[in-house]
Amino acid sequence: MNMLVVALLLWCDVICAKSPTGTFAPGLVTCPNTTSLIREGDSLSNSEKSWIDQRKQKTRGALQEYLSKVGLDDSLDLFENSSADVNIAVSMSGGGYRAMLAGAGQLAALDNRTEDANEYGLGGVLQSANYLSSLSGGSWLVGSLVMQDFPTVEEVVLEDPYDVWNLTDTRQLLETSGLWTIAFSVLFDSFTGFVKHLNNYVVSASHKVGIKYDMQRKKDAGFPITITEPWARGLSYQLLQEGEDDYGTSTTFSDLRGMKTFQNYDMPFPLFTAIGRKPNTITYHLNSTVFEFNPFEMGSFDPSVNSFIDIKYLGTNVTNGEPTNGSCVAGFDNAGYVMGTSSSLFNSFLSSLTCPTCNSLNVVLKYFVNRFLDYLSDNQLDIAQYSPNPFKGSQYAGSDSITNNDTLYLMDGGLANETLAISSLLTTHRKIDAVVAMDNGDNWPNGRPLIAAYERQFESQGKSLVVPYVPNEETFLHNNLTAKPTFFGCDASNLTDLIKDDVVPPLVIYIANRPYSFFSNTSLFKLSYTDDEKKGMVRNGFETAARLNGTIDENWPKCVGCALIKREQERQGIEPSDECEECFQEYCWDGKRYEPEGVYYPPVNFTDSGLTNDSFALVGAGEGQTYTSDTEVFGL
Ligand SMILES: *[C@@H]1O[C@H](CO)[C@@H](O)[C@H](O)[C@H]1NC(C)=O
Ligand SMILES: *[C@@H]1O[C@H](CO)[C@@H](O)[C@H](O)[C@H]1NC(C)=O
Ligand SMILES: *[C@@H]1O[C@H](CO)[C@@H](O)[C@H](O)[C@H]1NC(C)=O
Ligand SMILES: *[C@@H]1O[C@H](CO)[C@@H](O)[C@H](O)[C@H]1NC(C)=O
Ligand SMILES: *[C@@H]1O[C@H](CO)[C@@H](O)[C@H](O)[C@H]1NC(C)=O
Ligand SMILES: *[C@@H]1O[C@H](CO)[C@@H](O)[C@H](O)[C@H]1NC(C)=O
Ligand SMILES: *[C@@H]1O[C@H](CO)[C@@H](O)[C@H](O)[C@H]1NC(C)=O
Ligand SMILES: *[C@@H]1O[C@H](CO)[C@@H](O)[C@H](O)[C@H]1NC(C)=O
Ligand SMILES: *[C@@H]1O[C@H](CO)[C@@H](O)[C@H](O)[C@H]1NC(C)=O
Ligand SMILES: *[C@@H]1O[C@H](CO)[C@@H](O)[C@H](O)[C@H]1NC(C)=O
Ligand SMILES: *[C@@H]1O[C@H](CO)[C@@H](O)[C@H](O)[C@H]1NC(C)=O
Ligand SMILES: *[C@@H]1O[C@H](CO)[C@@H](O)[C@H](O)[C@H]1NC(C)=O
Secondary structure (H helix, E strand, O other), rough: OHHHHHHHHHHHHHHHHOOOEEEEEEEEEEOOOOOOOOEOOOOOOOHHHHHHHHHHHHHHHHHHHHHOOOOOOHHHHHHHHHOOOEEEEEEOOOOOOHHHHHHHHHHHOOOOHHHHHHHHHHOEEEEOOOOEEEEOOOHHHHHHHHHHOOOOHHHHHHHOOOOOOOOOHOOOOOOOOOOHHHHHHOOOHHHOHHOOOEOOOEOOOOOOOOOHHHHHHHHOOOOOOOOHHHHHHHHHHOOOOOOOOOOOOOEHHHHHHHHHHHHHHHEEEEEEEEEEOOOOOOOOOOOEEEEEOOOOOEOOOOOOEEEEEEHHHHOOEOOOOOOOOOEEEEOOOOOHHHHHHHHOOOHHHOOOOOOOOOOOOOHHHHHHHHHHHHHHOOHHHHHHHEEEEEEEOOOOOOOOHHHHHOOOEEEEEEEEEOOOOOOOOOEHHHOOEEEEEEEEEOOOEEEEHHHHHHHHOOOOOOOEEEOOOOHHHHHHHOOOOOOOOEEOOOOOOHHHHOEEEOOOOOEEEEOOOOOOOOOOOOOOOOOOOOOOHHHHHHHOOOOOOOOOOOOOOOHHHHHHHHHHHHHHHHHHHHHHOHHHHHHHHEOOOOOOOOEEEEEEEOOEEEEOOOOOOOOOOOOOOOOOOOOEEEEEEEEO
16 A cells, blocks of 8 residues: 555544544534435435445455355356356344344355355355345344454454453343332333443443433434434444444444445445334334435435435435535434444333233333333334434425424334345345345244335335245245245246346345254343353354255255356356256245145244254254243344
């Protein structure tokens, strides 16, 4: 690197990055030289387009390396055609810490920097991917990694030089030892009384360090405070490095633009989603607007909003994108806050204290906690408030219900059952060919996030969404589609009715959480993990994606290779090789559906070959470690 570049980077580190206030509070900056901060959501941004073009220079080679590593050299002819262009994405589902930890192991199995992933995993698929989408618990995983300049999962979990992801009792979000004092604040519907029980609420009173002061600073700067602010800061203490700004108090998501791996196109393009709540309602469904956060922009392709804003200037007062007071705001897109928004399901976490089978509170307290939850909800304190609304008066929006309000209300991306961040990722504008979708939602997954995305493409809001055919939940469970990886949309010729704007839905490589060496169906409400539990979850995630380290099917990495290039082969009119045909026999959904006659009881217990009702023991486990059913069903 020459001196000028170094100087520029250093300068940028000081000037371009972080919140201008140096704290959690957003602050004033000069507006960019454009009349409007927003644009119409009818295409990708120019920034994304040119970034992806550069990334493709890397992924093209990486995919060829992967294919030849797994023995698909014959298929490399594909790349002799200069217009060959394989566009791969990876999507990590939500599901609290379960999704973060199981997902971490799965991601490690896709990463060629993980030694064993090259040996018997899918190492190199991550290097071949242009996009990495996630939401909620998945956004903690992806957000934590990208904001640290993309270290490997192994480094974070095993070597842990940065002291992150310590989820032990003393470091968990909520300090639960004094349940009675929590109860008192709940009793008096005291929001502040309640958040005091977060760990790191006051780290240092004399230096004004801690969640309390962060909230105060943002409030003093004129922004509303809801549960998402303390939630975001609490998460940051676990997910981000201490650094020089107390675990990312002033670190913004758009700071990614200045990070080395991002600038060198050495990570996939990360994106998170959250859903919008219509003012004066508390409902959400498939028509709820799906918002996307990426390093350049925040906004939605859905017709209701159909607008994007430069994410760096969130917090600016705008009307139809024009700054109303002539000045702009930066620092609102705090990295932890973006992850906190995508996982703004605090209400659900808190309800865990009141769930019928939970014993932490007695009946009387449950009553008050429920009342407190209603209070938070009635006052819009349980979700994220993006105020001022970046899309106020947007001329591109198809519906004015969201754009009329001064505030944009956002919440957990997975609440409308779409626990995989697919709606935004699979917009026709991105032309994705294959997506590796890791499902760690529900206690054991049942395909619901794919079903939701599939259905959404037929709703008015899913106008630009393409998703291949998938069956009902009962088929997923009964036909073993969650017991082992399954490919959906194997044949483009079967998908002609789903094509939009000449874009064929991608092939989905669906991999569901299941136990090999650890019972990874931990509760969404499990807020603390011992070091062993954490490593057990991550190891099991690796084994899930690597088909028990190649012992179940040594052809698995090859089969994934066949799936990744299928669309490009179809475009070029090339037939898959015989070995790929065998893979498709083994892994493609056969199109059969299972319709139970009466009430359907999903199978319990697991074997290496699939879900069965036989007895089951963990790999390497001694006698007596048996499957225990986790009865909570939350699609988060
Ligand atoms: C702003 O942009 C316009 C058109 O792109 C250009 O003519 C003008 O000089 C720019 N102003 C500044 C201050 O850079
Ligand atoms: C991982 O893949 C990248 C991109 O193809 C390549 O440059 C790198 O050498 C690979 N690393 C290992 C350890 O295989
Ligand atoms: C996690 O934090 C606790 C308390 O601060 C500490 O005792 C423990 O050693 C840490 N664990 C790891 C794996 O770093
Ligand atoms: C904005 O949304 C809030 C919360 O739902 C609601 O109370 C308020 O009436 C809305 N304002 C307008 C102008 O619609
Ligand atoms: C979505 O909106 C369309 C058009 O308003 C409506 O026909 C459809 O029933 C809605 N779907 C859901 C799930 O609410
Ligand atoms: C945005 O506008 C509102 C209403 O005019 C005002 O109260 C608020 O202070 C403004 N915020 C900023 C950051 O300029
Ligand atoms: C989520 O899926 C379940 C089961 O299919 C269904 O009962 C529920 O209504 C769905 N929720 C939403 C918000 O669509
Ligand atoms: C699911 O897998 C189990 C165990 O391998 C097998 O017995 C069962 O027949 C499979 N079900 C279907 C529908 O293929
Ligand atoms: C599979 O590989 C992972 C990653 O190296 C390792 O942690 C795990 O112990 C292996 N599992 C088995 C059953 O060998
Ligand atoms: C190259 O690929 C394109 C599709 O991407 C196809 O239309 C064309 O026929 C191919 N050319 C050759 C020489 O195979
Ligand atoms: C694809 O189409 C063929 C021929 O129409 C049909 O036999 C097959 O069942 C279809 N496959 C799926 C998965 O729908
Ligand atoms: C599930 O496995 C456990 C442990 O092997 C066994 O005790 C139990 O009976 C099995 N359940 C069913 C329904 O087979």
